Amino acid sequence: MRWLPQSSALLFALFLVAAGSAHAQEGNPSLQGTYIIDVSASDNVNKAIDHTVVRMNMLKRPIARSRLANTNQPYRRVVIAHTSSEVTITTDSRAPIVTSPDGTPIQWTREDGEEFDVSTRWKDGKLEQTFKSKDGQRVNTYTLSPDGKQLTMEAWVTSSRLPRPLAYKLVFNKE
Template identity: 40%
Template sequence: MEGESPVIIIRNAAATAKINVTKLRGKISVLEGPGGNITVLTGREGTVLVDAGITASRPQITEALASLSDGPVKHLINTHWHFDHTDSDNTNEVIETAVEKLNFVMRDIARGRLKKLNPAYRQVAVTSSPNEISVAVDNQPPLRTPAKGAPVAWVGPDGGKVNASMQLTGRLLAQTFTSADGRRVNDYTLSPDGRTLTMQVTETSPGLSQTITYKQVYRRVS
């Protein structure tokens, strides 16, 4: 029997973990807990945070902040944007569910290919101009397409040839890949405060009995 997902273990642990408060000097303190340290500066006009921890620990963070000041959080400074393990889905579990109804030969083939096509990227960079959109993941060459959604020929991470297109509407970037093997859509949504980028993935293929869907969450690097 397989063990519990590491993502779920981390998330559950963070939901009950204690946040330690250490006063450094004057009105500067540090909160220590899941997701790294949070530096806190309190004052008459409100509170300034450097980093914000992770979502699963929000109730404990809120309680710790209340022990330092009853003022509102006025400013948040993020020092990095990276893949968030605890708020992202476990792609291995999603893939196992998608291939479980295939015969054992096809299951291994499909599992290997899907894992290659669905890595947990460590970093995503998005740039746009009136004429072009560019998306780069990790150290791979960027994908560049016309801004208005016209498709371009592109070679995927598994070496397969696909047609790729991207279109930006407000805070939503729709990235679409189509080939003879199926279709994948990555919907990137930027949070209103600009701190979080969520990629919602939807994949369909004639070789799979069900649609693959999952999300990956990224925090901004400043």
């Protein structure tokens, strides 16, 4: 039996390393599960909103505060499932959002009728879900603790209408 030439063997080895790296970027299988909010470990979203709008003029501030408060209600429950071809994230009693893990956006309509392009991708071992609308965007970055018992979601909301991004984190315990 004849072995591959040395250069072909090297290329084959590099292919295996690259395939392994691509597979690792698909995500951490332990991220899958159901998570319940830990209010005491999470940021106070209303305080984060106040910090974001404090520099706005007095006429725009209450409108911005109200809109941000309505669209940034802390999730009570998050369920994450994924395969190599799709990521499903379900929050509270909402319908699941199913996207490709490669960042390809889908069209999604929130319960209040606002339309978004939603995408999901794995970045540096974290699951990043992005909602883009005509007014701005929100990125939810999900990270699992080393022991697999806590999920942290960092939200980053940006808009040309805001003087600074709205940023907060929510911590969830695995059910």
